[in-house]
Amino acid sequence: MVLTTAEENYLKAIYHLSDGGTKSVSTNDVAAEMKTKPASVSDMLRKLGDKEVIEYRKYYGVNITEEGKKRALTTIRKHRLWEVFLVDKLHFAWDEVHEVAEELEHIQSPLLIQRLDEFLNYPKFDPHGDPIPDEFGDVKARPRLALNEMEIDSSGQIVAVKDSSAAFLKYLDKVGAYIGARIKILDKVEFDGSMEILVDQKKTLFMSKDVAANILAIQS
Amino acid sequence: MVLTTAEENYLKAIYHLSDGGTKSVSTNDVAAEMKTKPASVSDMLRKLGDKEVIEYRKYYGVNITEEGKKRALTTIRKHRLWEVFLVDKLHFAWDEVHEVAEELEHIQSPLLIQRLDEFLNYPKFDPHGDPIPDEFGDVKARPRLALNEMEIDSSGQIVAVKDSSAAFLKYLDKVGAYIGARIKILDKVEFDGSMEILVDQKKTLFMSKDVAANILAIQS
């Protein structure tokens, strides 16, 4: 059963909203994520249900099926591999890749993806620190913690961002936060949750709770 | 004015059928090339006419406009650059690239194409020997001659193929004809136009007129 581009995009959204298939997702949530109207989503859910990539019970939201999970992971794999290509080979900035990858992920050619993976030397993470599923859909999970959840005086390394929007990534570039940076939590302000963070043992960064919540680290 | 994928494909077909915009093209010819019905073509011609990439006079065929030529050449440029990428970087065979490039050529990102061109070191020809238009739509033309049009005893070098179908290219691989091969016309059979050709001063090839007509060379 072949999926259209629109179907692939919806399925990917459902996969993400369901936290990898662990919880069910409402029509309204899908509409918000896809920037469409709930009425359009109802229609699409019926189609995805017919194709058995989701389990759809009217009025009770959807759950992604095993087949659906597999399909979504393939699309995610393609998206992230293309992002690596754009950054590593074509020298795109990490805030320039998302929209293009959103199109490239729908190119139909298993050979292309296999060869691309090989060409990129089997990368495990994309430019935003997100893991790239292997060809079987297996994902290498890392325990990640948002900066605002880290304790004062604890240290770690930035490994990913939660928000991949150009605006956010450009901001991180400007202040000098990047994936791989070593960090230490110097202070957390009670009042508004804003934080003071030491980057690479030399630079001090002040950031709002909102920003901190979108930066993911592994503790060391 | 933005063109849809379908519109880009039609425009490219019209560009090719019109020999680069030098002659007008009939509805039936477009239908044959696009493998659609004439009725569908009429509809599309109206749309392309509205967008002023062709000049459309009902019942009298279409001519591509300057704007249309520019658009078509951009799509062709993208198609051929992707083909080079697939062959040079991902080690696709030259008969495996066409369908994938047919999809990749529609990705919308000027930056992507500019960077891809740079990454590939500004190639001038695609894997089938076809010239790659530069970013301004300028094409480096070479005087090319089909093998069946060459005289007995004349020599040259294979530079392109007219037919890029997998079947034809696989056949060429099998018999050992390739782009860059030095050739000499040993004999032409009056009866059926079949030919005997010396390849790289060592291997003799027999081919039908049909095959010869789809191999292009520059004479030396």
Place this chain on the structure above:
DNA sequence: TCTTATTTTTAGCCAAGACTAAAACCCTAA
């Protein structure tokens, strides 16, 4: 439990891009 607010679905519409069948047009040969 009943009434309301919220969520979701249905119904009806639209545009793109395909199709078939039928009508209209163009050209040529008698």
Place this chain on the structure above:
DNA sequence: TTAGGGTTTTAGTCTTGGCTAAAAATAAGA
């Protein structure tokens, strides 16, 4: 000059993926 054949267009239908408005179902509060 006109009839016929081939070409092209039009009319009507279908599918996909959107939309709005209205109806229906669920959930929550009194």
